[in-house]
Amino acid sequence: MASKTSSTHQVVGKRLPRVDAKERVTGQAIYPADLSLPGMVHAKLLRSPHAHARIRSIDVTQAQALKGVLAVVTAADFPELPVGLTIPMGETGYDMWMIAAINMARGKVHWVGQPVAGVAAVDAHVAEAAVALIAVDYEPLPAVLVIAAAMAPEAPVLHEHVFTKGVEVRPRAPSNVGSRTVIARGNAARALEGAAARQCIHVEVDTAHQGYLEPQAVVAQVDANGFVTVWASTQGQFTAELMIARMLGMPQSRLKVVPLEVGGGFGGKIAIHGEAVAVRLAQKCGRPVKLAFTREEVLQGGSGPPAGALIDVAVGADHEGRLVAIEGTYCMDAGGLPGLSPSLLMQASAALYQTPNLHLQGYDVVTNKPRTEAYRGPGGIQAAFAMEQAMDALCQRLKLDPLEFRKRNAAVTGSTMPIGTPFPSIGLTTILQRVGEHSCWTDPLPKGRLPRGRGLALGYWRGTSMTSAGHITIAGDGRPMVTMGAIDLSGTRTTMAQVVAEEFGVGIGDIHISTGDTKSVGYSDGAAGSRVARTMTAALVEASRDALAQLSRRAAEKLQCRSEDLSYARGVFRSRHAGGPAISLAELMQATLTDGAVVGRGVSTKLPLGVEIGAHVCDVEVDTATGQVTVLRYTAFQDVGLALNPAAVEGQIQGSVVQGLGWALTEGFDYGPDGRLRNASLLDYRMPTALDVPDIECVIIETPVANVPYGVRGVGEVPIVPPAACVANAIARATGVRLTRMPMTPERVLRALEATARP
Amino acid sequence: MKMLITCTVNGEERTQLVDTRDTLLELLRDRLGLTGAKEGCGNGNCGTCTVLVDGAAVCSCLMLAREAPGHDILTIEGLANGEVLHAIQQAIVETGGTQCGFCTPGIVLSAKALLDANALPTDAQIRHAIAGNLCRCTGYGKIVEAIHSAAATLGGR
Numbered sequence: 001m002a003s004k005t006s007s008t009h010q011v012v013g014k015r016l017p018r019v020d021a022k023e024r025v026t027g028q029a030i031y032p033a034d035l036s037l038p039g040m041v042h043a044k045l046l047r048s049p050h051a052h053a054r055i056r057s058i059d060v061t062q063a064q065a066l067k068g069v070l071a072v073v074t075a076a077d078f079p080e081l082p083v084g085l086t087i088p089m090g091e092t093g094y095d096m097w098m099i100a101a102i103n104m105a106r107g108k109v110h111w112v113g114q115p116v117a118g119v120a121a122v123d124a125h126v127a128e129a130a131v132a133l134i135a136v137d138y139e140p141l142p143a144v145l146v147i148a149a150a151m152a153p154e155a156p157v158l159h160e161h162v163f164t165k166g167v168e169v170r171p172r173a174p175s176n177v178g179s180r181t182v183i184a185r186g187n188a189a190r191a192l193e194g195a196a197a198r199q200c201i202h203v204e205v206d207t208a209h210q211g212y213l214e215p216q217a218v219v220a221q222v223d224a225n226g227f228v229t230v231w232a233s234t235q236g237q238f239t240a241e242l243m244i245a246r247m248l249g250m251p252q253s254r255l256k257v258v259p260l261e262v263g264g265g266f267g268g269k270i271a272i273h274g275e276a277v278a279v280r281l282a283q284k285c286g287r288p289v290k291l292a293f294t295r296e297e298v299l300q301g302g303s304g305p306p307a308g309a310l311i312d313v314a315v316g317a318d319h320e321g322r323l324v325a326i327e328g329t330y331c332m333d334a335g336g337l338p339g340l341s342p343s344l345l346m347q348a349s350a351a352l353y354q355t356p357n358l359h360l361q362g363y364d365v366v367t368n369k370p371r372t373e374a375y376r377g378p379g380g381i382q383a384a385f386a387m388e389q390a391m392d393a394l395c396q397r398l399k400l401d402p403l404e405f406r407k408r409n410a411a412v413t414g415s416t417m418p419i420g421t422p423f424p425s426i427g428l429t430t431i432l433q434r435v436g437e438h439s440c441w442t443d444p445l446p447k448g449r450l451p452r453g454r455g456l457a458l459g460y461w462r463g464t465s466m467t468s469a470g471h472i473t474i475a476g477d478g479r480p481m482v483t484m485g486a487i488d489l490s491g492t493r494t495t496m497a498q499v500v501a502e503e504f505g506v507g508i509g510d511i512h513i514s515t516g517d518t519k520s521v522g523y524s525d526g527a528a529g530s531r532v533a534r535t536m537t538a539a540l541v542e543a544s545r546d547a548l549a550q551l552s553r554r555a556a557e558k559l560q561c562r563s564e565d566l567s568y569a570r571g572v573f574r575s576r577h578a579g580g581p582a583i584s585l586a587e588l589m590q591a592t593l594t595d596g597a598v599v600g601r602g603v604s605t606k607l608p609l610g611v612e613i614g615a616h617v618c619d620v621e622v623d624t625a626t627g628q629v630t631v632l633r634y635t636a637f638q639d640v641g642l643a644l645n646p647a648a649v650e651g652q653i654q655g656s657v658v659q660g661l662g663w664a665l666t667e668g669f670d671y672g673p674d675g676r677l678r679n680a681s682l683l684d685y686r687m688p689t690a691l692d693v694p695d696i697e698c699v700i701i702e703t704p705v706a707n708v709p710y711g712v713r714g715v716g717e718v719p720i721v722p723p724a725a726c727v728a729n730a731i732a733r734a735t736g737v738r739l740t741r742m743p744m745t746p747e748r749v750l751r752a753l754e755a756t757a758r759p
Numbered sequence: 760m761k762m763l764i765t766c767t768v769n770g771e772e773r774t775q776l777v778d779t780r781d782t783l784l785e786l787l788r789d790r791l792g793l794t795g796a797k798e799g800c801g802n803g804n805c806g807t808c809t810v811l812v813d814g815a816a817v818c819s820c821l822m823l824a825r826e827a828p829g830h831d832i833l834t835i836e837g838l839a840n841g842e843v844l845h846a847i848q849q850a851i852v853e854t855g856g857t858q859c860g861f862c863t864p865g866i867v868l869s870a871k872a873l874l875d876a877n878a879l880p881t882d883a884q885i886r887h888a889i890a891g892n893l894c895r896c897t898g899y900g901k902i903v904e905a906i907h908s909a910a911a912t913l914g915g916r
Contacts, residue, residue: 024860027795263861654898
């Protein structure tokens with residue numbers, strides 16, 4: 001479909017308030033922890049105190065005997081799922097054996113905080129007391145806590161069934177390396193040897209957390225016929241339903257997942273964490289069960305944090321500053337269970353540069369820490385921390401302006417992507433040009449008492465498309481009532497109401513929109529991979545046109561003319577003949593209510609990708625006495641295809657950048673030698689407050705994607721990719737010191753400054 | 760142990776049986792059904808449970824229910840005047856200062872405590888006033904903008 005420019009739109013592209021903002025500012029928005037059902041009881045989980053141990057036995061008799069306890073479950077209450085079982089999701093499916101293990105350990109525990117039992121009781125106090133009465137006999141095993149130790153040949157093996165995939169000779173012994181992934185062309189090693197200038201960097205990134213403010217919570221109810229309803233905080237109600245059904249060995253038709261508000265997800269609420277356990281407890285005790293995690297549980301092994309990493313990058317260029325080779329090795333910390341694919345993050349780090357020689361290899365490494373999960377452009381910020389610093393250091397070596405270097409080497413529409421196929425339409429050239437014209441780049445760095453520097457970094461994220469569905473029922477007053485299969489993670493209700501309003505030529509106030517449960521709307525994949533706004537737009541454009549076609553036939557009958565003689569605009573069907581009859585949607589529906597429902601349906605399954613590209617510029621000040629880094633100014637340039645709602649786009653970019661700044665400067669998990677997280681609170685795990693960050697200025701660029709309604713690109717993921725590298729590059733320019741450990745806490749900055757100062 | 764307490768919540772006198780271990784947050788959420796205040800951390804680090812106690816912004820997870828008698832408590836449910844939002848609520852709606860919404864009730868109330876004491880705060884004063892309220896979605900910029908805008912609206916009265 002040809003894309004119109006935003007100026008020709010009436011509703012799409014407008015800076016409109018969220019349609020669900022009022023319930024948010026009045027406290028009426030309902031999250032699962034807010035829900036109370038008659039007779040509801042409360043659940044608690046018993047979690048492993050060991051990082052690595054065999055479970056010899058679990059004795060629940062004392063817990064069961066406590067007054068007020070209604071049910072206790074362990075792995076014995078769930079079917080044992082085979083290794084390799086997957087559920088459909090996106091391009092690769094989702095490892096169901098892994099999901100089962102993060103919800104309930106079986107036979108072994110692989111991290112501190114992994115659930116081993118669950119209790120339902122009349123109140124949370126009793127449930128907590130009962131959990132303490134469960135006796136687990138553990139045989140502690142040596143724990144492996146860091147990537148390098150896990151990859152060592154003599155390392156204790158976490159999983160006997162894991163043999164490294166992707167290596168040429170099939171390994172004979174099990175290993176902590178789940179897989180090796182290689183993306184290569186040309187001969188990078190030889191090209192680096194012959195390069196006029198080379199730069200290598202080795203970085204280490206600590207595990208962090210998505211930091212959603214709402215801890216995981218769920219309410220489960222089983223009716224008299226055994227039908228299960230789950231009220232969840234999930235990024236995808238259909239994925240949650242599949243996971244719960246498989247974990248319980250029950251048919252999906254016996255289960256409904258109702259998505260409530262999500263108090264932040266950022267990738268951490270794709271997988272279920274306790275939902276199936278709550279259902280099993282509700283089945284056993286015959287009462288509705290609420291399970292709500294504490295913050296300590298969320299941080300101490302009860303959720304999936306994003307992966308820590310060890311990354312080595314080498315880049316080389318010729319005398320003119322043109323890249324000849326990129327080499328990267330990405331060892332990613334999967335936590336206690338294997339299956340983290342580094343392919344996308346590897347591609348992302350090198351995607352924006354044209355180079356004849358490329359060699360990227362990635363490793364999925366298990367350690368005795370919580371199984372890591374997605375976080376906003378998963379792996380992107382870690383990889384960019386290495387790659388964008390290597391590029392910046394190469395510029396310094398070549399005495400070349402970093403923006404000019406990017407311009408010489410930037411990927412363009414049609415140039416070769418890391419996977420070997422040509423880039424679809426991208427606007428990197430425009431982005432770089434806009435950076436060069438902007439005051440954030442052209443203004444001289446304001447002088448301060450302390451050293452200051454300006455950094456530049458690029459970011460790329462591929463995103464995904466997958467499946468979205470929605471339907472539009474026309475109400476008796478002619479207004480479109482939209483039900484979509486996506487939850488609202490990032491303003492989806494608002495942007496999708498804008499799309500439907502645009503298609504119907506009515507105001508956004510005329511649209512009613514809701515997120516469907518799994519029995520009221522068609523299958524949709526979850527809110528992940530910057531896919532929902534794009535693909536749900538495609539689905540709802542189709543649904544709108546389907547509904548309008550049905551309405552047009554009805555109007556033709558009513559006005560006694562042919563459908564093709566009717567035009568439609570702004571809620572009114574009108575005969576094309578001068579002075580001909582007209583009928584509004586309201587009149588039409590009132591006149592034909594008894595003719596049956598008008599329901600337009602739409603599904604999007606294979607929409608072209610809407611790759612995301614951004615460039616960030618920041619000014620920092622480094623306190624050389626304390627190591628404190630202050631971000632003075634931050635500007636994010638991003639090509640969004642078309643901004644469905646500029647306020648929502650800015651909100652996504654600003655929030656994403658600030659999350660990136662958090663990981664860059666203060667957010668890192670601090671594990672003790674026993675595998676216990678030492679900073680499992682929001683005081684010690686230090687996320688940015690309003691005092692820690694400047695206003696984030698957004699520069700929105702619109703290069704539409706062909707064959708996508710409205711030309712929309714993904715938005716929310718890529719802005720978290722550049723910030724750590726951007727800040728590190730600014731620090732390097734301020735102080736001459738490269739920071740290779742993330743987060744770049746004051747202590748680490750100070751140590752790095754001291755190490756360089758020492759002769 | 761259970762005890763009977765009486766306190767003022769959103770202008771209404773409420774008498775309630777509480778467990779002596781209950782926090783003010785649990786009283787509000789679990790016993791009075793006022794779920795606008797959220798539990799993000801349970802130990803005073805995130806600010807999602809913020810309510811006003813005699814006009815001061817307080818983490819309700821750090822105060823016991825049994826300490827509530829004699830105090831005037833305002834929760835987010837008591838702020839709007841029927842269908843008419845408070846200026847701070849209205850400004851947050853208009854600027855896009857709420858995304859997932861989990862921090863929003865606490866931020867609105869921290870902002871109210873600020874504007875009640877300081878009708879025309881600076882940027883730094885606003886950021887200081889909401890520094891105890893974590894927000895993970897917005898990056899704070901649009902919230903700060905909303906509080907400035909609300910101050911202008913209220914000051915114009």
